[in-house]
Each structure stands twice: as structure tokens, then as C-alpha cells.
Amino acid sequence: MHLRENWWIWGFDSQLGEDIDQPQSDYFEMVAERTPPGAKIILCASVPTWLKASLAATDKREERKLFDRGLGHMSDIIRTKCRGSKIPLVLAGDLHHYCRYAAEPSGTNFITAGGGGAFRHPTHDLIEDPLDIRWAVTDQKLKIGVHVHPEGVKKSIYPAPNVSRQLAWKNLWFFYTNPDFCYKVLGPLYLICALLMLAWRGYGDISGTGGLLVRVWNQMSLLAPTPVFVLIVLGLGILLYKTADIKSTRRKQCIAPLHALLHLAVILAGTAIGSVVLASLQSLNIAGEILYFMALAVFMIILGFLGGGIWGAYLAFVSRFWGDEPNSAFSAMRLNSYNHFLRLKIEGDKLTVYPIGIDKSPVRSGWKVNEAFDNDDPDQDTPAFIPTQALGQHLIEEPIVIDANAISDLRPAS
Secondary structure, three states: OEEEOOEEEEEOOOOOOOOOOHHHHHHHHHHHHHOOOOOEEEEEEOOOHHHHHHHHOOOHHHHHHHHHHHHHHHHHHHHHHOOOOEEEEEEEOOOOOEEEEEEEOOOOEEEEEOOOOOOOOOOOOOOOOOEEEEEOOEEEEEEEOEEEEOOEEEEOEEOOHHHHHHHHHHHHHHHHHOHHHHHHHHHHHHHHHHHHHHHHHOOOOOOOOOOHHHHHHHHHHHHOOOHHHHHHHHHHHHHHHHHOOOOOHHHHHHHHHHHHHHHHHHHHHHHHHHHHHOHHHHHHHHHHHHHHHHHHHHHHHHHHHHHHHHHHHHHHHHHHHHOOOHHHHHHHOOOOEEEEEEEEEEEOOEEEEEEEEEEEOOOHHHEEEOOOOOOOOOOOOOOOEEEOOOOOOEEOOOOEEEEHHHOOOOOOOO
16 A cells, blocks of 8 residues: 555565465565555564564574565565565564564564554563574564663563563463353363263262271272273373473473373362262262262362363463463453554654553443544544543653665665
8 A cells, every 4th residue: 555655555464374375476566566666665464474483483494484485575576576665664463562673784673563452462482682584685683672761771572571471470360360261161071071980980989988088089099090081181181282382392291291180180089079078969869869960060160160270370380481372371361451552654754653552451341432423424533432541551662763764775686
């Protein structure tokens, strides 16, 4: 889209695999050929491949390949088809935080700003060392931007890494913020496992005589060696290992089995306790049998909240210390904080970016209908809803002034 003078904004969809399909590539080649020489292009990517390639790749060659599949390919189209063009700014969302990298020596700024209405992503897992990319036919280093703050020089990251790290502890309240996961997923899973184990050995108290603790221990000893429990161990262990989003293989091999072991302990102990304590209900004939299974179901589903506590502790631990499970850990907290957006201003060859943050967004009850809004005026700038209190918006960092004349040309290959 043409903005003004010779400024353009291009948005492409590299899909979740950071790839561009052929029709889209052909379209942008056609557009580039018709774009005037010396164009200044703001390039909008669907994903920040400069970050994702570095996080996902196991070696530099793979990292370069991931980068070139999307953003690198687009820059090559502009470089070869639109002579003298420049890309002063690259924007992306997908990762729900704000961070700005500056490329050396080209001067291009790479900004991730996905802080709209979705959940937050952590920032304490960002790679702060210079990222090596191939850009403008030269090797470039991406360095996290810095800005002067009343408290000193700050990195251009929002929320700040230390804040992000502290937020991870909120997962300890997982069972409270995600009760539906506890009673709709973990509780029913525990119940199914309990019914399968008891079906193999026999419902009710099969532990013999003795005190309550002795009978519970005996019940566990009888249930643990059953083929059903062995299959549960294997199934749950493999599932939690395969789905664990932990970057280090060695760390994954240690933590994922421990996570599974804790859930297995709840399943085994909970089944033993429930079946022993509730066994007396079976003496009430048919009604007692029904009450037994109903009470066992309620008990195992309640244990789902204990499982939620285990799940939350797992997310809090791996996220706080290593930045693992970024999606699960931060989406589970349901934060309504650290939203942000960008405003752009173009003056001649100068582009100014205003990154605006809102530390805490209003909840649903914090909005009201704007009486000044006119339903019959489709062209008005008046919002339909306004907050009941000030939003507290602020600049994340000082306005970023980009002089297009200081940006390296994307020179065509000789």
C-alpha cells in the first residue's frame, strides 16, 4: 500500500511455517517491478523470523534457512526488482511482547509488537546477544535497542525481562485461574484411570484388614503392578514428554518425567484412598453401588485441582528459570496487562515510531458506552466504548526516529 511520497507498506503472510507460497511471491514480484526506484518500504511480517529462527534452530545453517524462507525471500524480491529501495523498518506480531532490534551496519529496525488483545509472551527468554542474519547482501548483527530512562539506560523490551520473570510465578495459582482445566480435563482423566485400575482388580476395598493407612498402602501395592497402571504410566509419561515445550533436551529428559510422576502419584494414591474410604457405601445394595461410583467420581474430579496445582508449579518453575513453555505458561495466567501498540509518523524521509504501552488494561466492567457515539455516522472518529478510568498509556521508550537516508540500499546482485 502506498502511504505518501515514496513510502510504502508491504504486508506478507509467511504462514506458521515461515514460508511464502508461489502465488504470493509472484504477486510481490509484480508489485516490486511497478514500484518507483528509491522506494522506502515498511515491511510487515506475520512472524518475527529473526527471533524465531534463532530460538528454533539447532545450528547457524538451519537458522539462516529459516530466516531466508520468509523475510529473507521478501527482501531479495525488493532488492532485485526495485532498484535503490530501502527497508527502514520491519514489523511483526505473533510473539505477544514488544522488543526492538537494530541491524548493523544497515540501520534497519526490527520490531516485534504483538501486544494487542491476546495473552502476553515472556521477554526473559529473549536472545539478547547479537543475532546474525543475512540482510541487504551483507552479514548483519541485530542488537537489542536501548533507551535512556529516568532509572538509567534500559533495553527496548516490554515488559522488562525482570518483570516477565516475576510474572511466571503467577502460575502457582493455576488451579484458581484455570478451574475448567482442572475439572474438565485433569479430573475426568484421573477418574478414567481410577475406574480402569479398579476394574482390573475389583471395585471397593481389596486391601484386606488393618487401619486406614495400612489398607490404603495395601491398596496402592495391589493397583501399582497391574497392567492397566503400567499402560497409564507409559501413556501419560510419553504424552507429557512429547508435549513439553522445553528447549533443552537434557532438561526435558529430567523435568517431563518428574512432572508425569507427580500426576501418576496423585492418580494411584487418589484411587487407593477413594476406593478404601468409600467402600462402605457398597453395603447399601444397588443404591450403595450407585453412591459409590458417584462419590468416587466427585472425589477424583476434586483431585483435578491438586493436579492443577502440580501443573501450575511445573509451568512456573520451567518458565521462571529457563523461559520454557512460553505459550502455556503465559496464556494460563490470563493477564490483562502490558498491552501495547505502535503509531507511525512520516515526514519527508523521516519515519518516527511511537511505541505506546498500557501496563494494565481495563476488565470488561471497566468500559462504558460512549454517549457521544453516533450510530448513524459511519465516518466518525468517536469510539463506541470508553474506559471508566484513565488507561495510563505511556511511551515504552522514546520515539524512534529513523532517517531513511541513513539506511543502506538493498542493492541488486551484480
